[in-house]
Amino acid sequence: MAFALEDLAALSLGRQFPVDARGVVDLVSATGPVQSQTARSPFIGLAARRLGTTHEEITAAYESGEIVRGSTIRGTVHTATPEQYAALGAATRVGQRTLWQRMLKLEHGTLDELWAATEEFAADWRTPDELQQHLHDWLVSHEGRDEVTGQQAGRYPAFGHGGLVRRPVNGTWSGQGAPVYRTLRPAEPMTPVDAVALHVRCHGPVSRHDIAWWSGLGLRVVDEAIDSLGPVGVQGPDGRSYVDVRAPTAGRSLDGVRFLPEFDALMCGYDPSSRDRFAHPGHLRRLWNLSNGMVLPPLLVDGRITGYWRATGSARKRPLEVVWFAGTRKPRQSELSEPVSSPEAALDITITGVTLTRESVSVGA
Numbered sequence: 300m301a302f303a304l305e306d307l308a309a310l311s312l313g314r315q316f317p318v319d320a321r322g323v324v325d326l327v328s329a330t331g332p333v334q335s336q337t338a339r340s341p342f343i344g345l346a347a348r349r350l351g352t353t354h355e356e357i358t359a360a361y362e363s364g365e366i367v368r369g370s371t372i373r374g375t376v377h378t379a380t381p382e383q384y385a386a387l388g389a390a391t392r393v394g395q396r397t398l399w400q401r402m403l404k405l406e407h408g409t410l411d412e413l414w415a416a417t418e419e420f421a422a423d424w425r426t427p428d429e430l431q432q433h434l435h436d437w438l439v440s441h442e443g444r445d446e447v448t449g450q451q452a453g454r455y456p457a458f459g460h461g462g463l464v465r466r467p468v469n470g471t472w473s474g475q476g477a478p479v480y481r482t483l484r485p486a487e488p489m490t491p492v493d494a495v496a497l498h499v500r501c502h503g504p505v506s507r508h509d510i511a512w513w514s515g516l517g518l519r520v521v522d523e524a525i526d527s528l529g530p531v532g533v534q535g536p537d538g539r540s541y542v543d544v545r546a547p548t549a550g551r552s553l554d555g556v557r558f559l560p561e562f563d564a565l566m567c568g569y570d571p572s573s574r575d576r577f578a579h580p581g582h583l584r585r586l587w588n589l590s591n592g593m594v595l596p597p598l599l600v601d602g603r604i605t606g607y608w609r610a611t612g613s614a615r616k617r618p619l620e621v622v623w624f625a626g627t628r629k630p631r632q633s634e635l636s637e638p639v640s641s642p643e644a645a646l647d648i649t650i651t652g653v654t655l656t657r658e659s660v661s662v663g664a
Contacts, residue, residue: 301534302541307504307576309550310543312602314501315564316553320349323360324380331501332379332387334567335368339473339646340560341378343596346645347557350637354473354647361472367483368466370459372494373515375562383497385485388461390494394515399456408441410460418462424479426468430457473646491516495524498568504533504541508570537573553602556630556638561594565604578604581662582624600628606658610642616649625659 320326326349327333333341346352360366361378368378371387372394379387392414399410413434420433434457435445447456458465463480470476494514499505502513510521530542559565565577566587574583578597586595586607598606598621605627610619619639623629632655639650 302504302536304536304576306550307535307541308602309552310504310547311502311565311568311576312553313548313551314503316348316551317548318551323349323352323356324365326352327360327366327378327380327383329501331497331564331568332371332377332383333564334562335376335378337561338467338475340562341366341368342473342645343558343560343642344563346641347559347599347638350641351644352641353644354471357645358472361466367464368472369461369464369480369483370455371461372513374455374459376465381483381485382489384461384464384483385487385489386493386497388483388485389489390491390514390516391459391461393491393520394517395460399460402447402456403438406442408437412441413437414460414462417457417460418482421458421463421480421482424466424481426477426479427454427458430463430480433457491520492524492527495521496528499528499530499542500544502564502568503530503543503547504535505543505568506535506539506541506570506573508539509568509573512570513568535573539573553599555601555634557599558608558638558642559597559599559604561596563597565599566594566597577602579662581660582606582627585624585658585660598623598630600630603627610646610648610650615647616651618652618654619650620654620656622656622658625657626662629657630655 315330317329320329323345326345330348333344335341342354342357345357366378367381367384368376371377371391377387396410416437431454439445458480462482464483465478465480467476468479495510498510498513507518507521507525511518525542531545532540532542535541566574582604586597595607596609597604598608606623608619608621610617621630635653639653643650
């Protein structure tokens with residue numbers, strides 16, 4: 300038995316677009332952590348997966364602590380349940396350890412001592428400046444110096460080890476307001492194996508390269524985790540082995556149109572060389588600007604990423620443009636009403652009109 304691209308896509312869509320999610324927390328539990336460098340991304344992504352999800356619902360889940368946000372794996376921001384976040388934190392401490400050691404150049408203290416001190420300091424909400432000052436004070440106390448080597452200048456090592464969660468101090472959870480940070484105390488200890496298991500469950504089938512890219516863990520650590528979990532492995536269309544849980548959710552097709560957020564899991568949950576289960580590589584190159592790391596919000600049509608969309612501006616009322624790539628199916632005006640209602644409800648905005656634009660994209664190698 301071997302998987303074709305269509306098999307990989309259908310099985311992953313069954314996980315990423317569950318048919319029975321009862322609410323925001325249930326949806327995040329099923330689909331996994333949501334990449335959240337852009338604060339609005341969780342709102343758009345969750346509403347695309349559970350039609351009718353509102354800005355108020357997602358905000359309430361954040362405010363109650365049923366979902367949390369913070370800097371974790373690969374130096375990115377994710378939204379997750381507290382249990383998921385603890386698993387991400389365990390992976391972060393392993394996957395980013397070499398980077399931190401290179402930046403901090405510790406000779407007397409250890410990273411584990413620094414992380415413990417940071418979490419003790421952040422028992423109450425702390426600003427990034429306070430956390431950075433704490434890092435510098437710790438370096439003076441333990442290393443006899445206060446400088447941090449590297450371009451991050453100490454900001455990311457001050458709060459990005461996965462043990463702290465953040466919240467906005469001004470504006471909304473869907474805005475880019477200034478954050479404060481506090482320690483998350485997990486209900487039980489987590490390990491990188493838990494992060495690997497989480498990714499397989501929410502994104503599978505996945506290759507070892509998919510897991511390594513997503514988690515920031517080295518392939519050796521990933522292989523050890525896979526061996527301990529004992530998942531089912533099947534050969535994929537690229538010759539790689541794709542692993543999955545033993546009783547996966549049934550695959551599904553996804554007819555119609557969905558508006559996905561920047562950095563959606565259908566793109567970021569997989570190794571860059573194997574994202575073609577959901578999109579043509581040429582289309583992905585158009586969406587992802589490697590010079591600045593920004594991503595256009597993907598347009599999903601019949602389970603394939605075939606363009607992008609944008610509702611530009613910050614006004615409560617704004618127009619929306621849908622751009623589809625030449626050679627793909629053009630979305631019909633008659634099928635846009637429901638997908639347009641998702642970002643409206645998720646961002647608490649009103650779409651004043653929708654335009655459709657065709658764009659030619661080079662799909663060569």
